[in-house]
Amino acid sequence: VPRFAVDLDGTRTKPDTVVDSFINSGKDVYSKTRSRDLLNDENTKDEQGESKAELRSVKEGTSAPTGAYNGTGTKKLPQAIIIGVKKGGTRALLEFLRVHPDIRAVGAEPHFFDRNYDKGLEWYRELMPKTIEGQITMEKTPSYFVTKEVPGRIYAMSKDTRLIVVVRDPVTRAISDYTQTRSKKPDIPSFESLTFKNATTGEIDSTWSALQIGMYARHLKRWLQFFPLSQILFVSGERLITDPAGEMARVQDFLKLRRLVTEKHFHFNPAKGFPCLKKPSSNSKPHCLGKTKGRTHPNIHPTVVRHLQDFYKPFNKKFYLMTGQDFGWD
């Protein structure tokens, strides 16, 4: 597979040895030998459970008309994929996009490029909904962003695939990830004890997968070996909550869609603390995502949070430089 030559040096202000060595280490979150993941095999079960709950909430909802489906059309490979990040807000984005008549998306996470690649592209195509001319086929699998083999595999399917990454403050993302795991396995160690290799020295355990996923710059570097930056859209997970219509305008522009999903489609539900979808021309109840989205996070000691913020600072800085966007996490 041919690779793009990307000169990241052009985007650097000064070399940052620690971050660069992490970024260049080529470590993969899901490489069993290198990443300490207390979840390991459980991870898969956990995500499957999560996916089912997500889908239930989608089916129960009144939104997601899933485009102009009338049984006609053909199944096509996706032209756009939400590749990450886990706990970034990927389900919300996909559900918001499904309101658009020119988007058809598969509800479940196919995990084709990371777990099911040996099943072949025809298996993958079969999972897709039918589309008619002018409609875009989409899927979301948040683990793609951090899995080493995936960029090359998507490139091999089509070098023109448009990629969307929903990113969120890596500290909050890690706590969200931990909260999800704990909801299934209440006996896991505390967040604090998993964060530190050595609590006395404050040394962070950067091999814990919940922390590795948030080193966005390192993962992005692998994608840029295959895809130009212009083919990747970075959506702010925070703004997707505070200004869903604004973020959706960016996404629709990126996908070259008419801006049909607008502020009229959103209703902020103060009890849930999140925007929910509503039908603009009806009084029907807005549809919020299910209870696996927007869980209450445990209180993490401010010192631990501060240590993590310091840990991520250089990675975030690098990520802002690489993407040309300041996400305001620091």
Ligand SMILES: Nc1ncnc2c1ncn2[C@@H]1O[C@H](COP(=O)(O)OS(=O)(=O)O)[C@@H](OP(=O)(O)O)[C@H]1O
């Ligand atoms: N509108 C709306 N409703 C509910 N939740 C919302 C919404 N927009 C973003 N979010 C945030 O999405 C977080 C879950 O992210 P993902 O869907 O990417 O999770 S997963 O990786 O698919 O499990 C989820 O994380 P937690 O709050 O930690 O549960 C939410 O903060």
